[in-house]
Amino acid sequence: MLNLRIVVVNPVAIEGDDDPSFTAQAARSHALRIALLEAGYNIIASLPADLYLPERIAQMQPDMIIIDAESDARDVLEHVVIATRDARRAIVLFTEDEKKSSMEAAMAAGVSAYIVAGLQTARIKPVLEVAMLRFNQDQKLLNELSDTKTKLADRKVIDRAKGLLMERQQLSEQDAYKKLRRLAMDKNLKLAEVAQRVLDANDLLS
Missing domain, CATH: 1.10.10.10 (Winged helix-like DNA-binding domain superfamily/Winged helix DNA-binding domain)
Known part of the structure; x- marks a missing residue:
């Protein structure tokens, strides 16, 4: 599954001189990209979760969407759900949000894997493989x-x-x-x- 075409979606961050959230998110995004590349995956784009996301995803036709959100990912998830409404895709969410309500909302929205503090390179491949298998199984059931x-x-x-x-x-x-x-x-x-x-x-x- 290393030939998966992956789009990484990040929250829209506004850079500021002393904005710790921007610095933290930028560091997370960099670490995730490095982990994916070291695991051999093909990142075709890294996109912000904005109003143009549905159009960009429709143009790129990725196999999987990875959401990278340090904390509350609801806004990002809403954009991704809209972007995949007409053509479902495997969605993996990497976050630091351990709230059960956030996990339940994400799974209900179609997330195939919800990973807390899971940016280690060794975990990337099995996580994405299981997520893709689960997505394919869900698609089979939906088609049936x-x-x-x-x-x-x-x-x-x-x-x-x-x-x-x-x-x-x-x-x-x-x-x-x-x-x-x-x-x-x-x-x-x-x-x-x-x-x-x-x-x-x-x-x-x-």
Whole structure:
């Protein structure tokens, strides 16, 4: 998994002469980049969590997004969630925030791994590998759930179309189903698509 295309997202920091938070975040960001590079990973960009983040992520198409936030990461996480709303990606959050509420919010938002004080180079590779495996497993489950919902919806449409044919053309359930299948084969369409067309045509004529 070392060929992962990674984008690192940091909080938007405003540099100041005596701003300790800026200095601390800059040091963390540098340490994380070094750890990732030493582990052999490909960092394609390091981006601020701003309004342009969704567009930049859409252009770069990374495999994984790493959030580096020393403390409260909610604002950064919101930007990343918006940026990955239409195309989900593995998200790993490195932080110093040990609050259970923050962990629960992050996992609910789709974070694959929540790592506290985990910038050591030796930990990077196993953390990212597990995060990617978990993300892929979650995606598989979501796809299976989506397929199940689609099949149920298709079945309802087909049953409605069968019922309509049975009522309008005095057909048995078996004959109505055969007619839908024959129409689907003739038009090279899915059975559910033909069934929907039958329902739509009836709506127009009624």
